[in-house]
Amino acid sequence: MQRETHIPRQHAKEYNVPVRNQGQRCARREYQRRKYARMTSLRKNKIAMIVAIIVLFAVAVSATGVSYAVWISSDGPIGGGSSKASPSVTPDSNNVWAKYFNYKEITVEGLDGKYVEISTFYTDGENAQGLNLSDLYIPEVIWVEKGSGKVLATLDGVSKNAYETYNVYRITNSIFADSSLKSLPVTIHIPASVCEIDAAAFAGLPNLKAVYFENRMPCTLGAYAFAGCSSLEYVYNVRNGGVTPDDTSFVGTQINVIDGQIKFA
Secondary structure: OOOOOOOOHHHHHHHOOOOOOOOHHHHHHHHHHHHHHHHHHHHHHHHHHHHHHHHHHHHHHHHEEEEEEEEEEOOOOEOOEOOOOOOOOOOOOOOEEEEEEEEEEEOOOOOOOOEEEEEEEEOOHHHHOOOOEEEEEOOOEEEEEOOOOOEEOOOOOOOHHHEEEEEEEEEOOOOOOOHHHOOOOOEEEEOOOOOEEOOOOOOOOOOOOEEEEOOOOOEEEOOOOOOOOOOOOEEEEOOOOOEEOOOOOOOOOOOOEEOOEEOOO
16 A cells, blocks of 8 residues: 655645645655755855855955065064065064055045055964064055055066055054054154054054154144053154144153144154
8 A cells, every 4th residue: 555655744835735645756756856946046045145255355355455564573583584575674684574464555636656555454473472573664665466466575586567566655543453463563663655644543552662754755643643652752753854743643652742843852
């Protein structure tokens, strides 16, 4: 005697298949076909979502990138020698270590050339732990490979037609969003190309003692740019390029701002 195939009522209603009084082969085939169709539809939806996420990520990366800054360490050469990670800074020391930050291409009204703003230093993990990284040199330019958008650490062996040069014009207010780096800088060197430092860009750095402004053109400082850097007592205007602070740029430091003028060391 042939046994009737029993499909659970919750599935039978969903797939519109009678629970009883149906041949075994027909019932099983219809049940599995519709179940497979449903699973295939769910899988396609998941794939579509993954593709959408990948596309959005690619768009975001195309607008920003990663470049390098140099930190000087008194602990000696790192990794067996000097780093080549800075395209525009070559301090008189082999004890350098690359740190990374995000950047974004910007347009500067009235100026020709290509410019970027830099933001958010982030650590490279265990490699920097325990090192005495104290002097921060922000690069004046970055080099970007045409086509790939890759930032070049060195121009050795690179054709002049294979890359673009971008000037670092602005430092944004999220430069030290990674709190694990806040205790590192003792001195900060602002490069010749920088003309704007946003609000609170270097605020709250507990060990910062000196800032060297090497800007060629006038540089404006946003509100609270260096606020809360309680150890900051020296500011140097290396090139006499002009530095215009906000009244609150050095609140909570040992630097005096009188009538919009910094008392330089």
